[in-house]
Amino acid sequence: MALAATGPLLEVDHLEKHYGGVRAVDGISFTVERGSITGLIGPNGAGKSTALAMIGGFVQPSGGRIRFDGVDITGMAMHARARIGLVRTFQMARVFGNLTTLENLLVAAPRQRGERAAGVVGGRRAWRSQEKELVSEAQAMLETFSMAQKANDLAGTLSGGQKRAVEIMRAxxxxxxxxxxxxxxxxxxxxxxxxxxxxxxxxADGGLSLLLVEHELETVDKLCGKVVVMAQGKVLSEGRMSELRLSREVQDAYVIG
Ligand SMILES: Nc1ncnc2c1ncn2[C@@H]1O[C@H](COP(=O)(O)OP(=O)(O)O)[C@@H](O)[C@H]1O
Ligand SMILES: [Mg+2]
Incomplete structure (x- = not known):
């Protein structure tokens, strides 16, 4: 299958979301380049979460288009987006409290992969080796997040920060x-x-692209190449954080917001 490996990974084109008279997102356009960490910032109520929810497929837009990896995904269901590589996390961490940390990771993905790789061809033995592979993948992930020692703890007993980490690992x-x-x-x-x-x-060094809504500008500065600034449902400006800090428009939006 030919893959559209050129052009931006994500293209948001005049995206809108209206709730009655409230223009939560009012015609925003921006791109996320392949292999980049792009920031989305702006005062409370600017429309950042709504924009992210539309990109993830959790909220249907009132207007505009979204393209991912060259494909128009505007009307695509959330799980279908996840299958082609577009995954979102929620502002509040959602974990299965009565499963262990490791189990939380294992239930996040394995089924489709199991069917794809093992299903018909290898039978039960292939299933088992597939499962082993997933367990070691999950354990490596726990190491990366310095949570290996929590692998067998019930996720419900973790701190808020650790739950957040579990949610990201699940994604x-x-x-x-x-x-x-x-x-x-x-x-x-x-x-x-x-x-x-x-x-x-x-x-990100490993090739993952990120679209990051973040309040903490120090973090945005450290992580993001391009930063898109929203205010009142619109894109106010975009550029590197160091440039944006100097922008009067951006400073005003933050003070007013
Ligand atoms: N489900 C909803 N129903 C009505 N208004 C909403 C809904 N979701 C968001 N809004 C409104 O849309 C605007 C943008 O909200 P949001 O996207 O959460 O902003 P941000 O994440 O930048 O703080 C706010 O005025 C908010 O009250
Ligand atoms: Mg928000």
């Missing part, structure tokens, strides 16, 4: 090309935030 088990993150640092201790920053940078 990564789906092997996304683009991961959408809505304020991943919110509520994390400073040391956990720094650690998550390092992990995200490492993942």
């Amino acid at each position: 990564l088990m789906m092997q996304p090309k683009l991961l959408l993150l809505d304020e991943p640092m919110a509520g994390l201790s400073p040391s956990l935030s720094r650690h998550l920053e390092d992990v995200l940078l490492k993942l």
Whole structure:
């Protein structure tokens, strides 16, 4: 199958979402390039979460188009987006509290992969080796996030920050090309935030693209190449964080917001 490996990974084209009279997102356009960490910032109520929810397929747009990897995905269901490599996490971490941390990771992805790789051809033995592979993948992921020692703890007993990490790991088990993150640092201790920053940078080095909504501008500065600034449903500006800091428009939006 021919893959569209050129052009931006994500193209958002005049995207809109109206709730009654509220223009939560009011015709935004921007791109996420392959292998980049792109930031989406702006004051509270700017429309960032709504934009991310539309890109992830959780909210249907009122207008505009979304293209991912060269394909128009505007009307595509969330699980179908995940299958082609577009995965989102939620602003509030969602984990299965009565499963262990490791089990939370294992239930995130294995089925489709199992069917694809093992299903018909290899029978039960292939299933088992597939499962072993997934377990070692999950364990490696836990190591990366410094959570190996929590593998067998019930996820319900983890701290808020650790649950957040589990949610991100679950998303990564789906092997996304683009991961959408809505304020991943919110509520994390400073040391956990720094650690998550390092992990995200490492993942980006490995070729993962990220679209990151983040309130903490230090984090945005450290992680993001291009940053898109939203205010009142519109894109106000875009550029590198160092340039945006100097922009009067951006400063005003933050003070007013
Ligand atoms: N489900 C909804 N129903 C009505 N209004 C909404 C809904 N979701 C978001 N909004 C409104 O849309 C605007 C943008 O919200 P949101 O995308 O959450 O902003 P941000 O994430 O930038 O803080 C806000 O005014 C918010 O109140
Ligand atoms: Mg939000």
